[in-house]
Structure formats: structure tokens, C-alpha cells
Amino acid sequence: MSSLAKRTASHPSDTTGSAHDRVYRALRARIMYGDIAPGEALTLRGIGREYEVSMTPAREALRRLVAEGALSLSSSGRVTTPELSNERIEELAALRALLEVELSSRALPRAHMALIDRLQSINVTIAEMVSKRDAVGYIRTNLEFHRTLYLRAQAPAMLAMAETVWLQLGPTMRALYGRLRRTDPPQNHRLIIAALKAGDEPGLRLAVRSDVTQGLRLLVV
Amino acid sequence: MSSLAKRTASHPSDTTGSAHDRVYRALRARIMYGDIAPGEALTLRGIGREYEVSMTPAREALRRLVAEGALSLSSSGRVTTPELSNERIEELAALRALLEVELSSRALPRAHMALIDRLQSINVTIAEMVSKRDAVGYIRTNLEFHRTLYLRAQAPAMLAMAETVWLQLGPTMRALYGRLRRTDPPQNHRLIIAALKAGDEPGLRLAVRSDVTQGLRLLVV
DNA sequence: GCGCGGCATTTGTGATCACAGCATAGTGCA
DNA sequence: TGCACTATGCTGTGATCACAAATGCCGCGC
Known part of the structure; x- marks a missing residue:
């Protein structure tokens, strides 16, 4: 409406x-x-x-x-627009983890300081969206964070697949971010940035997996 | 023509x-x-x-x-129909490895004897296609082998993504199987079946990765 | 022999229309 | 008052057409 x-x-x-x-x-x-x-x-x-x-x-x-x-x-x-079953949501979350961990891992060796600055600036915008209770803005900026990182992976087909998964989860995501009340800062994003700075690949993979998986866990009723 | x-x-x-x-x-x-x-x-x-x-x-x-x-x-x-660059082919091969290793791993605990029999019978057909020099038949039966295994993973979204990758590689595959001369038996498929029988997950992952990657390596000129 | 310009043909794009199937609301009956 | 049925409107499907752009070809000139 x-x-x-x-x-x-x-x-x-x-x-x-x-x-x-x-x-x-x-x-x-x-x-x-x-x-x-x-x-x-x-x-x-x-x-x-x-x-x-x-x-x-x-x-x-x-x-x-x-x-x-x-x-x-x-x-x-x-x-x-689809109403996803719990099994489908879990599967798509697993796909996100699979694809995005790989993408971040490929982006790591190419991550310059300029990229990290950019990511931090996006993080600030995300915090603003959270405080404004702007669900659509939150989702858009959050995905922009991920896309910015993955673009460095130089893997267009893989990125396209990840975006397809985002697309499938889109309508469901709104329900999720309406559900989480707390104005949480993007803690996992900080971990991702820290791992990027340190060149810590295992840490990066873990941080990305957590960021991708954790939000969607709330959705599974 | x-x-x-x-x-x-x-x-x-x-x-x-x-x-x-x-x-x-x-x-x-x-x-x-x-x-x-x-x-x-x-x-x-x-x-x-x-x-x-x-x-x-x-x-x-x-x-x-x-x-x-x-x-x-x-x-x-x-x-x-697309003419893929080497980078694109390598990326799609990496995607195949990523997705299909996961699919096979998920299928492993559900792999009954009936499935293994089915896979072995498909393998026989593949050998026939090789001896008949039927490229299209070879590709179709080979993909049927993989699809039969992955169907047991009960992960429709993941399987759909894998099939999308197959689709993108389709026209290029023909060029590949025209190139390989030797009438090789599907050796990696045997390894896959052996790992399934033994319940050996690391072995299965390795065998699937090899099967998926090795053929496409020939394509990268 | 080779390159270039102009024309005919082919191509994709988008609008409109006829049609069949489905959903829903309204009506009539028990 | 409840339920079954019917009819009207709405929806997707596919065909056809007008149009503009791009392709490819042919011939001319160098």
C-alpha cells in the first residue's frame, strides 16, 4: 500500500x-x-x-x-513475490556462505587501503540507516558493503550468482530486519575489515560466514 | 548446419x-x-x-x-551462444567445484546402494557414448551422472545453480569433447563411486573436484 | 585487387488485439 | 444464516503489425 x-x-x-x-x-x-x-x-x-x-x-x-x-x-x-520455506531459506543461506566466503577470499590479496576506507564509510551509512529504522535503506547499504568487497575478487560470474541469491532472499529479508529490534552496529562488518587489514584469510572467511549466516538464522521460525 | x-x-x-x-x-x-x-x-x-x-x-x-x-x-x-574467455571458463570451473563438491558432500549420507547401482549403470552408458564418438550423448550422460548424485542432496536451489553453470558451459563443452581424442573410461567417476561406497567424505570431495576441474583445464588454451 | 559508401533486407522492439482460463463477488436456494 | 453456483471481470498467452536500427551485400571508384 x-x-x-x-x-x-x-x-x-x-x-x-x-x-x-x-x-x-x-x-x-x-x-x-x-x-x-x-x-x-x-x-x-x-x-x-x-x-x-x-x-x-x-x-x-x-x-x-x-x-x-x-x-x-x-x-x-x-x-x-515468493514466500520461502524454512528449508529454502537455510539452503540460500548456505549458498551465500559458500559463494561469499570464496569471493571475499579472492578479494583479500587485492584489498588496498582505499577499499577499506570505502568499506568503513559504508559502515557509517549502515549505522545511520539502523538509527533511522530504514529497513530498505539498511538492506541496500548492507548489500553495497558486500558488493564493494566482492567486486575486488574480479569474478563476475561468481558475483552474479551471489546477487541472484540476494535477489531471491530480498522479500524475505524485509521481514527479518523488521523483526530485529536492537540498533546493533554492524559488528561482523568490523571483523571483516579487521581481517582485511591484517591479511588474515581464515579470520576473513569466518567473519564473512558469520555475517551472512547469523542474520538469516533469525528468519527460520 | x-x-x-x-x-x-x-x-x-x-x-x-x-x-x-x-x-x-x-x-x-x-x-x-x-x-x-x-x-x-x-x-x-x-x-x-x-x-x-x-x-x-x-x-x-x-x-x-x-x-x-x-x-x-x-x-x-x-x-x-557465447564464446567464453579463458578467465570466464576458469571462473565457471571454480563455481562447478564449489557447488558440486558441496552437493556431493550433502548427498553422501543419503547415498543408498540403489543410487550407486544407478550411477554405475550410467557410467556404462558413458563408456558407450565415448566409443561411439557421440559428443552430445557423452555430455548429456555425463551430466546425468552428476545430476543423479546431486538430487540426493535435497538442495534444489543449489542444484539449480549448478545446472545454470552447466548451461553456461554447454556450447564450450562441445569444443572440449571434440578435442579429447582418447577413449578414456570415466576414471574419476569410478573414484566418486568408490568414495560413496566407503562413506569417505574427503575422498568424495577430492574426486568430484578432480572430475569437474580436470576436463575444463583442457579448454584453457 | 582492395576498400568504401549506399541500399535492400533482416532484425529486435513495443503496441494492440482476440481468446481462454481463473478468481472472486454476487445471487439464489435450502 | 449458511452454502453452492453462476456470471462478470481480470489475467496471462500468443499472434500480428508498424517502426527504427543495424547488418550485410553489391557495386563503384581508386
């Missing part, structure tokens, strides 16, 4: 590229950052109306997101 | 489901099993003519495959 209003207001009117791609990017960001609740239905004509395109580009954007696992397709062709 | 003729002849006319899904499944199988050479171009109208559908389902099938990384999209919208 509120997301509908926000959505229309906050459209940056990104007119670059083709229509279906514009719709795709907009929806992808909204899903990955938890702006859409699990179980919400998306219709072709609704999307088309919202982004001022016809059904054709809306359909392409939706099907692409379905192909990436960001949306689920009912047997009758209806598209909704 | 020859694949064009074979394609038309070997269509099992799978009429189940919607048109775009039928086209998608057919193309996906052909790509994954190396029936299409790297760099080959696919056109909307061409696919439509070939599978007797209009441009709309053809476009959906192609875009879905592009979303999964099975096909690459040029800046002008042209769709071709």
Missing part, C-alpha cells in the same frame, strides 16, 4: 536503455532491497500502467525476474 | 505446457548438451519458424536463456 505511493513518488525516471530493461532494473532493485513484501502479486497490466509501458515489456521484465528466482510463477501463470 | 537437420528430425514434439516453455526446454537442452556451437546466432523469427510459434514465445524463451547466462545478448539485441 504505502509502497505503491512511495514507488510512484520515488521513480528517478531512468530513461536509459530499452523499456523492458528499465522496468526490469526498477523491479529488481525493489525486490532485492525488500521493498516488496513476500506473497505480493504482480500483474502485467499493473506493471505496465505503473511504468507507462505496454504489456510486452512488462512481461519480459517479469519473466526475467522469474528466471532468476526473484519471483515465483503459479501454475496458472500468476506472478507473485 | 548438420545440427539444423538433426534438430528438425529429432524433435520429440513435446507439446506439454505453453509454447514459450516448450521452446525454452528444447533450446535449453540443446545448449546444455553442446548441440550448438559457440558464436552461433539465434534469431526470433528463425526460432519461431523452427518451432512453429510466433515471435512472442520465441522471444520469451530466448530472453529467459539470456537471463540464465546460457546465451549472450549483443548491444544491438542480437542473441548468440
Whole structure:
């Protein structure tokens, strides 16, 4: 409901590229950052109306997101944002651990001071989001922290897979960060930065695994 | 060329489901099993003519495959099967190792005798494909071996990711198995089966890693 | 023989439409 | 008052068309 209003207001009117791609990017960001609740239905004509395109580009954007696992397709062709089972959440968490530990490990030898500064600055923004109770902003900035680190791994295919997992967890993540009350500082992020500074690979792997796993553990009811 | 003729002849006319899904499944199988050479171009109208559908389902099938990384999209919208760089091949091989070692490890405690028998029988078929010099059949049966094992891991999201990697490597695989001349028995598969029988997890991880990595090493020119 | 410019064809994109299936709300009956 | 059924609207599917851009080809000039 509120997301509908926000959505229309906050459209940056990104007119670059083709229509279906514009719709795709907009929806992808909204899903990955938890702006859409699990179980919400998306219709072709609704999307088309919202982004001022016809059904054709809306359909392409939706099907692409379905192909990436960001949306689920009912047997009758209806598209909704998925409600994940506990087993699926655990599996996706395991995938995050597997992929992101490897990515961080590959990024470690290339981590200069400039990168660490950048990560620390992102951490400050995360703390702001926490204090503002901005769930979407929190998720977005948190993932930006991870992406910034993993970009140094020079492994585009692996990073793409990790982002696909984030996308699948997006709608569920919102439920998580609504649940955690305490204004916790990103403690695991500090451990990650410390391990990067020290060049401590085992420590880095452990810190990344903890950061990725721990939040999602709250989700498993 | 020859694949064009074979394609038309070997269509099992799978009429189940919607048109775009039928086209998608057919193309996906052909790509994954190396029936299409790297760099080959696919056109909307061409696919439509070939599978007797209009441009709309053809476009959906192609875009879905592009979303999964099975096909690459040029800046002008042209769709071709990708020609992978060495870095990309190495990265995908690393992904295969990462995912499939984990999958096999999860499958190990659930591996009954029936599964092992099944794997051995698939191995026999692989040997037949090798002796028949049937590259597509070899790749298909080889992947069936892996899929049969990983299905026991009860990790659908992880298996889907592994299959996505197979899909991305598909067109390149054909070039590989055209290159290896010797009629080698699937030695690593024997090691995998032996480790399964013995319940030897470290041995299993090593055998899977070797099997996945070794073939692709030949590809890196 | 080789390179370059212009044209015809092919290609992807997006809009629109007809149609069939599904969901839901409303109605009638017990 | 409760429930079953029907009908209306809504949804996805696939075909077709108009359009613009890019490709590839052919011939001309050097």
C-alpha cells in the first residue's frame, strides 16, 4: 500500500536503455532491497500502467525476474513475490556462505587501503540507516558493503550468482530486519575489515560466514 | 548446419505446457548438451519458424536463456551462444567445484546402494557414448551422472545453480569433447563411486573436484 | 585487387488485439 | 444464516503489425 505511493513518488525516471530493461532494473532493485513484501502479486497490466509501458515489456521484465528466482510463477501463470520455506531459506543461506566466503577470499590479496576506507564509510551509512529504522535503506547499504568487497575478487560470474541469491532472499529479508529490534552496529562488518587489514584469510572467511549466516538464522521460525 | 537437420528430425514434439516453455526446454537442452556451437546466432523469427510459434514465445524463451547466462545478448539485441574467455571458463570451473563438491558432500549420507547401482549403470552408458564418438550423448550422460548424485542432496536451489553453470558451459563443452581424442573410461567417476561406497567424505570431495576441474583445464588454451 | 559508401533486407522492439482460463463477488436456494 | 453456483471481470498467452536500427551485400571508384 504505502509502497505503491512511495514507488510512484520515488521513480528517478531512468530513461536509459530499452523499456523492458528499465522496468526490469526498477523491479529488481525493489525486490532485492525488500521493498516488496513476500506473497505480493504482480500483474502485467499493473506493471505496465505503473511504468507507462505496454504489456510486452512488462512481461519480459517479469519473466526475467522469474528466471532468476526473484519471483515465483503459479501454475496458472500468476506472478507473485515468493514466500520461502524454512528449508529454502537455510539452503540460500548456505549458498551465500559458500559463494561469499570464496569471493571475499579472492578479494583479500587485492584489498588496498582505499577499499577499506570505502568499506568503513559504508559502515557509517549502515549505522545511520539502523538509527533511522530504514529497513530498505539498511538492506541496500548492507548489500553495497558486500558488493564493494566482492567486486575486488574480479569474478563476475561468481558475483552474479551471489546477487541472484540476494535477489531471491530480498522479500524475505524485509521481514527479518523488521523483526530485529536492537540498533546493533554492524559488528561482523568490523571483523571483516579487521581481517582485511591484517591479511588474515581464515579470520576473513569466518567473519564473512558469520555475517551472512547469523542474520538469516533469525528468519527460520 | 548438420545440427539444423538433426534438430528438425529429432524433435520429440513435446507439446506439454505453453509454447514459450516448450521452446525454452528444447533450446535449453540443446545448449546444455553442446548441440550448438559457440558464436552461433539465434534469431526470433528463425526460432519461431523452427518451432512453429510466433515471435512472442520465441522471444520469451530466448530472453529467459539470456537471463540464465546460457546465451549472450549483443548491444544491438542480437542473441548468440557465447564464446567464453579463458578467465570466464576458469571462473565457471571454480563455481562447478564449489557447488558440486558441496552437493556431493550433502548427498553422501543419503547415498543408498540403489543410487550407486544407478550411477554405475550410467557410467556404462558413458563408456558407450565415448566409443561411439557421440559428443552430445557423452555430455548429456555425463551430466546425468552428476545430476543423479546431486538430487540426493535435497538442495534444489543449489542444484539449480549448478545446472545454470552447466548451461553456461554447454556450447564450450562441445569444443572440449571434440578435442579429447582418447577413449578414456570415466576414471574419476569410478573414484566418486568408490568414495560413496566407503562413506569417505574427503575422498568424495577430492574426486568430484578432480572430475569437474580436470576436463575444463583442457579448454584453457 | 582492395576498400568504401549506399541500399535492400533482416532484425529486435513495443503496441494492440482476440481468446481462454481463473478468481472472486454476487445471487439464489435450502 | 449458511452454502453452492453462476456470471462478470481480470489475467496471462500468443499472434500480428508498424517502426527504427543495424547488418550485410553489391557495386563503384581508386
